[in-house]
Every structure is written in C-alpha cells, then in structure tokens.
Amino acid sequence: MKKLTLLLSNIILLGVGISKAQLIDEKDVTITMDLQPVLQLDMTTSDQIEFVFDDINDYYAGITRYAATILKVSSTVSWDLYAVGRSNGGNGPEFWDQQIDYGNNNANAIPDLPLSLLELRQTQPNTGDGAAVGTFSDYSQALSDVNTPSAGNSLYVNAGTNTPPSTNDKYIAGHAGTTGVAGDDFMPGGSYMTQNTVNSNYYYTIDYRILPGLPAIFPMAADADGATFEDIETVNGAGSYAEPGVYTMYVQYILLEDQ
Amino acid sequence: MIPLYDFNLQHLRENLLFITLVVFFTSSVYSQIHCGLVEIEPNTSINSLLTFDSFQRYQGGYTINSVARIRVKVENKSTPDPLCSWSLRMIVDNNSVSGTPINEWEELYLYGLGNGSNPTIDALEIRVRNECNTSPIDGVFTNFNNDQDIIDIIAPLLAVTPAGSCTLNVNGPGSYQINYSEFNFTIDIKVKPNFTFNPGLFELNVKFVLEENP
Numbered sequence: 001m002k003k004l005t006l007l008l009s010n011i012i013l014l015g016v017g018i019s020k021a022q023l024i025d026e027k028d029v030t031i032t033m034d035l036q037p038v039l040q041l042d043m044t045t046s047d048q049i050e051f052v053f054d055d056i057n058d059y060y061a062g063i064t065r066y067a068a069t070i071l072k073v074s075s076t077v078s079w080d081l082y083a084v085g086r087s088n089g090g091n092g093p094e095f096w097d098q099q100i101d102y103g104n105n106n107a108n109a110i111p112d113l114p115l116s117l118l119e120l121r122q123t124q125p126n127t128g129d130g131a132a133v134g135t136f137s138d139y140s141q142a143l144s145d146v147n148t149p150s151a152g153n154s155l156y157v158n159a160g161t162n163t164p165p166s167t168n169d170k171y172i173a174g175h176a177g178t179t180g181v182a183g184d185d186f187m188p189g190g191s192y193m194t195q196n197t198v199n200s201n202y203y204y205t206i207d208y209r210i211l212p213g214l215p216a217i218f219p220m221a222a223d224a225d226g227a228t229f230e231d232i233e234t235v236n237g238a239g240s241y242a243e244p245g246v247y248t249m250y251v252q253y254i255l256l257e258d259q
Numbered sequence: 260m261i262p263l264y265d266f267n268l269q270h271l272r273e274n275l276l277f278i279t280l281v282v283f284f285t286s287s288v289y290s291q292i293h294c295g296l297v298e299i300e301p302n303t304s305i306n307s308l309l310t311f312d313s314f315q316r317y318q319g320g321y322t323i324n325s326v327a328r329i330r331v332k333v334e335n336k337s338t339p340d341p342l343c344s345w346s347l348r349m350i351v352d353n354n355s356v357s358g359t360p361i362n363e364w365e366e367l368y369l370y371g372l373g374n375g376s377n378p379t380i381d382a383l384e385i386r387v388r389n390e391c392n393t394s395p396i397d398g399v400f401t402n403f404n405n406d407q408d409i410i411d412i413i414a415p416l417l418a419v420t421p422a423g424s425c426t427l428n429v430n431g432p433g434s435y436q437i438n439y440s441e442f443n444f445t446i447d448i449k450v451k452p453n454f455t456f457n458p459g460l461f462e463l464n465v466k467f468v469l470e471e472n473p
Contacts, residue, residue, distance in 0.1 A: 033364065078375060
C-alpha cells in the first residue's frame with residue numbers, strides 16, 4: 001500500500017512539473033537562393049568588315065574602320081574581356097587564310113600574313129589592368145603614325161587558339177590573375193544599362209586598321225607581348241612582301257569570369 | 260550508520276520522495292505558466308526558391324510578398340490568468356555548425372570558379388505587417404547580420420496589451436480567428452544580391468518562435 005501511495009504521489013508531482021513547462025510553438029521558412037551567373041556580351045557589327053586595297057594611297061595610309069564594332073557588357077560576376085585573332089588555319093594557325101592569290105607567285109611574295117597585322121583601338125581605356133606587366137595592357141593607345149611602327153594596337157594571337165592572354169598581353173577590360181584587388185585584374189559586375197556617364201567600363205567601340213605600307217610588309221604586325229615585330233620583312237627577310245590576293249580571318253571577342 | 264549505497268527498500272523510498280520534492284519545487288520556482296495554449300497555425304515548414312537568372316533580376320532584386328503567414332492563437336487557462344501574454348521572434352539560422360561563416364548564407368553548390376565571396380546574410384530583408392501595425396517593425400524591411408540573430412516582432416516581457424485594442428505590441432490572449440488584424444502576421448522577403456557574390460545555390464532558414472511570457 002505504501003509502495004502504491006509513493007508511486008501515485010510521484011506521478012502526480014511529475015505531472016504537475018511537466019504541465020509547468022513554458023508554452024512555445026515554431027514555424028520555419030527556408031529560403032533557397034539560386035544565383036545563376038549571367039555573362040552577356042552584346043555586339044553590334046557587320047558580318048564582314050572589308051578592307052579593299054586598290055589604291056596606292058590605301059597602301060601608304062592604311063584603311064581604318066571607325067567604330068566598326070560596339071561591345072556592350074552585362075555581368076553579374078567579376079569579368080575579363082579580350083579579343084583574339086583566329087583563322088581556319090589553311091596557311092598556319094597564326095596566319096590569315098588565303099582564299100585566292102593574284103600575280104605570278106614570285107618567290108618573294110609571301111602568302112602567310114600574320115593575324116597580328118590587324119590593329120584594334122578601343123575608345124575606353126582598360127581600368128582593370130593594374131597588375132599587367134606587359135608593354136601594352138590594352139588597345140586604347142592612339143593608332144601610331146605610319147612612319148613609326150608600333151606594337152601598341154596589334155591584335156593578340158595565341159597559336160590559333162582562344163587561350164586567354166597572359167599578364168604580358170592585351171585585354172580590352174580586366175586582366176590575367178585573380179587577386180581580387182579592385183582595379184588590378186578584373187572588372188566588377190555591372191552593366192552598360194546602369195551607367196550614366198559619357199564613358200562606361202561596360203561599353204566599348206572598336207576601331208580597326210590595316211596598314212600594308214609600301215612595299216606591303218604590314219609594319220605594325222607584332223607578337224602578343226609587343227616586344228617582337230612580325231612584319232613580312234622581319235620574319236621572311238629583306239625583299240619579301242605580301243602576296244596580292246584575298247585573305248580572311250576573324251576576331252573572337254571573349255567575355256569570361258575573372259581568372 | 261547508513262552505508263553509502265543502501266539498497267534497503269525503506270531508504271530507497273525516502274530518497275525517491277526527497278528527489279521528487281526537489282524536482283517539484285524547482286519547477287515551481289522557474290516555470291510561471293500563465294496561458295493555456297500557444298500555437299502558430301499552420302506550423303508546417305515553407306520552402307521558397309529565388310532564382311536569379313537575368314541581369315534585370317539581379318539589378319532589381321527579388322521580392323516575394325506573403326511568403327508566409329504567421330497566424331497566432333493564444334488561449335488563456337480555464338481560470339483566466341491576467342498575466343497570460345506572448346512574444347513572437349524571428350531567428351536566422353545558416354547551419355553554421357557545418358562550417359558556414361556566421362555572416363554568410365549556407366553554400367549548397369557553387370557555379371563557376373568561386374573567386375568571389377558567398378552572399379552575406381544581410382542580403383535578405385524581411386518585412387512583417389498586419390492591419391493593426393501591432394509590431395514595432397511593421398511595414399519596414401529589416402535584415403539580420405549573423406547566424407542566430409534575433410529580430411523581435413512582438414518583444415518578450417512586455418506589459419500585457421489586450422487583444423482587440425488594435426495598437427502597438429498587442430500580446431494578450433487572442434486568436435487570428437477573432438482578431439485577425441492583430442494575430443495574423445504577413446511576411447514579405449526581398450533579396451538583392453551583390454554583383455561580387457559567387458554564383459551558386461545558397462540557403463538560409465528563418466525560424467518564427469511564438470512563446471508565452473514567463
């Protein structure tokens with residue numbers, strides 16, 4: 001009987017203790033955020049940009065196509081933008097494709113025209129190139145005088161591939177490296193749509209120039225590092241010149257996450 | 260003399276009685292119970308997915324109105340206790356025990372290189388509203404900063420403000436069924452991610468805790 005009394009009193013007291021617990025209720029709201037990367041390059045340009053050299057003045061002064069390409073960037077991540085010269089490789093990975101040749105195949109007439117003979121000029125300087133170590137970090141310098149060969153605007157080429165330029169080479173915006181330091185090697189996310197100033201880091205117009213010279217050796221052709229010239233005469237010897245004909249190549253613009 | 264471990268039945272009973280009395284008095288001192296029922300209806304979990312897949316979406320942010328409705332029901336005891344009142348709080352949780360830095364969203368999956376930083380908790384903004392504006396933060400987007408941060412909707416330990424008064428900090432017994440304008444809280448969320456955040460899949464949990472005041 002005593003056992004039963006003790007048991008009952010324990011149960012009652014325990015029950016009183018439980019009923020004294022503080023009342024509480026909960027509800028959970030879980031939020032999942034899917035941040036999909038957006039790298040958008042809007043390009044306005046004609047399908048073909050033609051340079052027809054049929055006048056002696058064109059050889060001397062070259063032909064410039066102003067604002068032939070407009071590049072507009074929208075990105076949600078830090079980004080780099082560069083241009084690379086490419087061809088189908090018919091004459092080699094770093095040369096223009098010769099579609100047809102004119103003339104009598106003179107031994108000094110060279111059909112291998114370097115892709116780097118094409119010059120680019122961007123209107124807005126690269127503000128994300130602080131970590132660049134090359135002579136020229138972008139294509140913003142003025143096109144040089146005809147009589148003063150310069151590698152400052154020669155197009156970046158890398159053995160026919162689209163491999164990103166190194167710290168020695170040219171970018172349009174941003175540069176090689178991932179330091180994360182603003183202004184050193186990347187452009188921050190943003191868009192040309194939200195800019196409200198005359199100049200924008202998300203909007204570039206590109207001028208093109210081809211300057212054959214006379215004889216036609218393309219004196220502005222230079223290696224990606226800007227230190228070595230690749231004009232016809234330097235590469236093939238004195239007396240060499242570009243073989244007349246029709247040539248094609250293409251410029252690839254690549255927008256990618258900072259790397 | 261009684262040995263240290265005495266399995267004698269009589270002594271065992273005495274010991275049990277003593278322990279029970281200690282438990283009883285302890286619970287009596289620290290649990291001052293005033294309400295009969297405290298409940299959120301429905302208290303099922305809500306999952307909300309925010310997909311950012313265009314620049315416009317990043318730029319404008321993502322707002323979801325009425326992502327959840329917190330419907331409060333607090334009943335007094337059968338013998339009414341004038342001290343029955345309640346609090347409602349939000350607690351953020353980023354599962355930091357798994358290694359998530361205290362100020363970031365929990366990373367579920369990364370897209371791309373991951374050279375940037377993961378989104379910070381303060382990118383999430385929450386707004387609470389009801390028709391009587393009973394919460395001091397009613398109608399204003401507020402944000403957390405770190406894991407386990409608390410934002411009070413109705414703060415604890417306030418003086419009792421009875422239901423039906425349609426004023427600030429109503430926390431007396433009542434129900435969304437009778438005083439909907441005071442006991443229903445609509446929750447809105449807004450997220451505007453930074454362009455420097457890593458793309459990827461991230462998660463955050465907000466817990467709504469309804470508790471009677473001691």
